[in-house]
Amino acid sequence: MKKILSILVFFTVVSMNAQEKEPGIPLEGMASYYHDKFEGKPTASGELYQKDSLTAAHPTLPFNSLVRVTNPENDKSVLVRINDRGPFAKERIIDVSRAAAEILGFVQEGVTRVKIEVIE
Template sequence: MKIIIQFISILCIALSSQFALAQTTGVASYYSNTFHGENTANGEKYNKDYLTAAHPTLPFDTLVIVTNLTNGESVVVRVNDRGPHTKSRIIDVSEAAAKKLDLINQGVAEVKLEVLDDYFIKNIPTKNSN
């Protein structure tokens, strides 16, 4: 039974690390209000008041911590769209997320991305941690 539990644990960590973005940094932007109500790539309507984002490869419904490296502000967003369509950017966030990151005035910001599951896996306290 212990072997099965260990195998399942290793499998879960391996699968979650498949989408690891540990310390991935780059430029983020946010959706224009003109997209409010338009369909996203997963079929939902874009709502500027929801904490959502467009990412080129992460599976839909992945939760990502986005941290503005200029001011340290962070927000958790759910991937529900594909983009950004500007190759120099790594994520487009909703207006609500942009407000939390304080990037409305600048329009873009250098950010760090972390997949939420990976964040928790890396930060689970162990017996040996103090």
């Protein structure tokens, strides 16, 4: 039973990763944003985090990928560029900069459900 469960988890992860990398195929999940304390700290790509830039962290997408993030609750969306790895919190699919979170309208809540679509 344990082996079957491991295989199922593996195929689920592979399937999700294939979807995330395929332009035009949306993926839904939870998003959070970087706290201001990360301002000026290096990201995984080597860039320094800037809360006023439209950037994001994703676990697998290549750096410099463009992603449209949409908040279905208010229908607001923003284009962000992937420059970091994460999120590391379970069930979250993307961490966005504070500027992106402000555009998406979830700074007060800290997390929200989003749809992401790889543009490039």
